Amino acid sequence: MKPDGAPFLLRALLAGEVAAPGGVEAELAEIRSAHPSVACFGVNERRVDAPVDSGFDQYRIVYFTDHAATLESVSVFRRRGFFEAMAALARRGSRVALSAAGHPASLIDEAFAGIPTLRVGLDCDVDTLLERERGRGRWGGLTVASLNAHEAWQYDTRFDTATVTPETIAAEIVRQTR
Secondary structure (H helix, E strand, O other): OOOHOOHHHHHHHOOOOOOOOOHHHHHHHHHHHOOOOOOOOOEEEEEEEEEEEEOOOEEEEEEEEOOOEEEEEEEEEEEEHHHHHHHHHHOOOOOOOOOOOOOOOHHHHHHHHOOOOOOOEEEHHHHHHHHHHOOOOOHHHHHOOOOOOOOOOOOOOEEEOOOOOOHHHHHHHHOOOO
8 A cells, every 4th residue: 555545643754744753764764765655554552563665675664652643652674684684594504484474475585585485374364363462452453454464475384373273383384394
């Protein structure tokens, strides 16, 4: 989605209409100059978390707000370096597990090119996801925002976490990666 589909404060940050606390203006200026797009966003109480694509790089912008009116803090993380660092570990023989968390499959494809991978999709029905969020004291905004997280991904194996235990999933992943 274009930034205009994102929450007001995120749109204002990306447009340069509000000052960002926390010394991240240089990173935000770089993002703004590349005509960013917001793939999705999650809201969890006072925290908003959004992957933002600037063409070559992908960033994660996380901010805290009170009633969506003012910014308490803003953090900007460049994701490309993270995936490349994980791929470097894998190239040296380490087993690496990471969550793509709504990032485009192309970022993982590029970073892990030539490295044997096992792509695992974790699925669950919305009602169970919302129940889990409420059990953690959250209202479920991140759950709703993540419903399209699997688009454009191709998995080697998938598990329904509503019916398969974490122990079973882990054992199967270990079996498949030996």
